[in-house]
Amino acid sequence: MTYIAKPRVFHPSLEKNELGLTRRDYEGVMSTLCAGCGHDSVTAALIEAAWELAIPTHRAAKMSGIGCSSKTTAYFMSESHGFNSVHGRMPSVASGANAANRDLVYIGVSGDGDSLSIGLGQLCHAVRRNLNLLYIIENNGVYGLTKGQFSASADMGSKSKRGVPNEQPPIDPALLGLSIGATFVARGFSGDKDQLVPIIKAGIRHPGLALVDVISPCVTFNDHVGSTKSYAYTREHFREAVEAAFVAPKDFVPPADEITADIASAEVRDVRMHDGSVIRFRQVEGDYDATDRDAVYGYLRERQNAGEVPTGLLYVDPESRDLHDVLGTVDRPLWDLPFEELCPGSEALDALMENYR
Amino acid sequence: MEPTNVENPDYYHKVVDCQWACPAHTNVPGYIRLIAQERYDDAYMLNWESNVFPGILGRTCDRPCEPACRRVRVEEKPVAICRLKRVAADLRGDVTPRFPDIPKQKNGKRIACVGAGPASLTVARDLMPLGYEVTIFEKNDRPGGLMWTNIPQFRLPPEVLWEEIDYILDMGVDIRYNAPVESMKWLLEQDFDAVFVGSGAPRGKELRLPGRYDTDHIYIGIDWLESVAFGHTNAIEENVLVIGVGNTAMDCCRTSKRIGGTNVKVMARKSKPYFKASPWELEDAEEELVDIVENHSPTEFVVEDGVLKGMNFDIVEWHENDEGRLVSTKLDEAFFPAEAVILAIGQETAFPWIEDNAGIEFNKWREAVVDRTTFMSTREGVFFGGDAAWGPENIIWAAEHGHQAAISIHSYCRGEDLRKRPPEHMNLVSAKMGLHEWSYSNDYEYAARRKMRHVRLEERLQSIETEVEEGFDIEQTLTEVERCLNCDIQTHFTGSLCIECDACIDICPLSCLTITHNGAEADLRTRLTAPAENEEQDIYVSEPLPQTTRVMVKDEDLCIHCGLCAERCPTAAWDMRTFDLLKPYAGQDADHPYSGMGIEEMSPGGFVSVTP
Helix, strand or coil: CCCCCCCCCCCCCCCCCCCCCCCHHHCCCCCCCCCCHHHHHHHHHHHHHHHHCCCHHHEEEECCCCCCCHHHHEEEEECEEEEECCCCCCHHHHHHHHHHHHCEEEEEEEHHHHCCCCEEEEEHHHHHHCCCEEEEECCCEEEECCCCCCCCCCCCCEEEECEEECCCCCCCCHHHHHHHCCCCEEEEEECCCHHHHHHHHHHHHCCCEEEEECCCCCCCCCCCCCCCCHHHHHHHHHEEEEEEEEECCCHHCCCCHHHHHHCCCCCEEEEEECCCEEEEEECCCCCCCCCCCHHHHHHHHHHHHHCCCCEEEEEEECCCCCHHHHCCCHHHHHHHCCCCHHHHHHHHHHHHHCCCC | CCCCCCCCCCHHHHHCHHHCCCCCCCCCHHHHHHHHCCCCCHHHHHHCCCCCCCHHHHHHCCCCCHCCHHHHHHHCCCHHHHHHHHHHHHHHHHHHHHHCCCCCCCCCCCEEEECCCCCHHEEEEEHHHHHHEEEEECCCCCCCCHHHCCCCCCCCCCHHHHHHHHHHHCCEEEEEECCCCCCHHHHCCCCCEEEECCCCCCEEEECCCCCCCCCCCEEHHHHHHHHHHHHCCCCCCCCEEECCHHHHHHHHHHHHHHHCCCCCEEEEECCCCCCCCCCHHHHHHHHCCCCCCCCCCEEEEEEEEEEEEEEEEEEEEEECCCCCCEEEEEEEEEEEECCEEEEEEEEEECCCCCCCCCCCCEECCCCCCCCCCCCCCCCCCCEEEEEEHHHHCCHHHHHHHHHHHHHHCCCCCCCCCCCCCCCCCCEEEEEECCEEEEECCCCCCCCCCCCEEEEEHHHHHHCCCCEEEEEEEEEEHHHHHHCCCCCCCEEEEEEEHHCCHHHHHHCCCCCCCECCCCCCCHHHHHHHCCCCCCCCCCEEECCCCCCCEEEEEEEEECCCCCCCHCCCCCCEEEEEEEEEEEECCCCCCCCCCCCCCCCCEEEEECEEEEEE
């Protein structure tokens, strides 16, 4: 564990975002994870994305459960709200928080143990609810805190540090999400921030639950030869399905200009979201369509059967409606409603009950 | 870019900006850490080995190290390196047992040095332990050269000066006082195997303006300071003008303030950014209520009936012309009354004692032609160093000249090629002491530079002998040492171990690191986590990394050596390693450069271990 704090001295060219904040203002306390943990890189990607989006740090809430992954919410955005919940129960706590205050940016960080084992039911129902939440699963295939037992995401045949292969089939969060109606499904790799940061930005802005599975190698218990979640294995089998960039409404430029200015051969497709922002997909695979749920499901199955790790912003539903939208709640956050409006009192209740007599 | 060759000692040496900037390449971070450990004797010896006069330099050095200090790139002020040097000198115990042994059996070679200033003394120090017999000819009745004659006692107490000079003379140097060399040919006829000219730049420049020779109240600065040092002059008139704004001018005006000058003005032709004096010397003079008047170009000494009345000046302003040269425009004229004027506008070498047919060539300014590498003149066996070589520099340059000349003299006396300089080597030892513990304090110290305490103004102006600076107290010292960024603890990268997890990049507080595809340097500099705009600082490029063939790039410019890259590296691809420059001195086998200096070797972490 590192004992010193990251010095508060800065590069003179350190940029400021539109709020006048630097990346350093989005940092948290020093990580206590193992040196080289993929999770720390995910943290860095979150810091970068939040800085680029100029999220006011006091208007965000970080939610997590239990596990190495769930510690990471302490390592970014110190000034934000946070709740470190019971094991696997982050989605429920996030649902409650989101119900009470729809105005905050919700960032949930979980792991393959927290979300695919003990919290699998919680995950599924949060997805179905389409809670407005960025849901990051830092996926390393092992229980790092308890010394590296296989988790529910470990691939068949992946070897433990002792050399014993896993013989139980994995739960793939991306396929799971697609099958239960997730409106935003992505997979990234902690070792590739160029891909991950735009995904996180789009996920934060997505109106609904953005499920982001990040292969985040456990450097201590699952980074050896034979592991399918190591840095080397992921890099070797990494396959980018589609390249996505998040374009804020104010930065939107019609793609025609871009095609001539950029790589002429690359096909660009813009998917416009409700708030006017755009996810700009640049085709890597010929006819990949990130809005076709079934085709994406088929593609993932096919590539995974071929032994690859397909990545990218795999699927997005441009018509996504989050929980509040579906329930038709008021625009004003519930916490902000005067008590009288929130609770009309026993007389009003009695009057209502009279209607049903 | 090609992978950086860190095996060339220059690469890591350059990262230690202070050491690189120091003419004598003193291991600054090394001695600062020794002070932090209260190992003052070791700190002193580490200094003494390279700069010979730690106590003197700790008070008077020109400090090329401080503007170079890396700290100014992340904070306002550099580490008070020079002050800390003085701390090591002030708090040391008896270090004499650690000085090199002087062989009783001499090697039969006799060396003559002209002038007992810092250059000659350094030559003597380097050669005496090798068995040479060194004779120094000094025109005055005591040694030190300009260190004695030109640096006022309120900046450099004589006992400090004599003590460090005696360390060298006590090695058995044959020093002859009141023995000016009046003929080079005579000297060459004596039975010496080599001659070293360290006679300085003893002639103050003249200001030939109307009225210059109509009065005897116009003094040449360095001569006047010498006269004060020897006690021949102990008073000056009330109204004094000092012409020139270099460090000699500062010594002149401050000396004047102590021996009768009440209204002392330093008259500068140019404006403040172009002043030659060190900023701290300017500050000290201003603190002593000396007026520094800029943009006044002298035109005339006003003398009436043989009595100096003052001086006339043109008031000018400066601007750059099309060729980038500074030119002045006259705005007005002004008269400044004065009863005494001191000229401090520079000094130059003077060799009236070297005959034209002595075999020593001179250039058109009557400066000796001296080889920049070998320090040898056009006459074999005659070497120059210090101010005598290429004009006025400072003590630390004189010491380095002395080292280099001593190397040449040693080679010359053994019939070896002078151009074959002994190579520099380095030690590079891991500073790792535990899982996340290092042999240095890597936590960043936010404190501002400690301020030197000065003797009260009224008190210090009473006497020329009252040293103005009181030195750092222990609290100041302990804070100041922590301000050092330990630039000699290098970030050392082993590409073959890297798994490209990005941990180092994510943790680096100064955005120094990038993993990217290789390219030409100009291109790479723009593609980094933060652009590498300081071209004077190198960028490090690794060999291709195993997993992706990308390269690790480090911009050396802003690294604060906090070691977090190494702490967060899971494979120890990054390591913090203590760099120790092994600088050769005369007669020292490159593999054992400290032999005989009382410091055997630098052990891991920069600790000096002492020979039993």
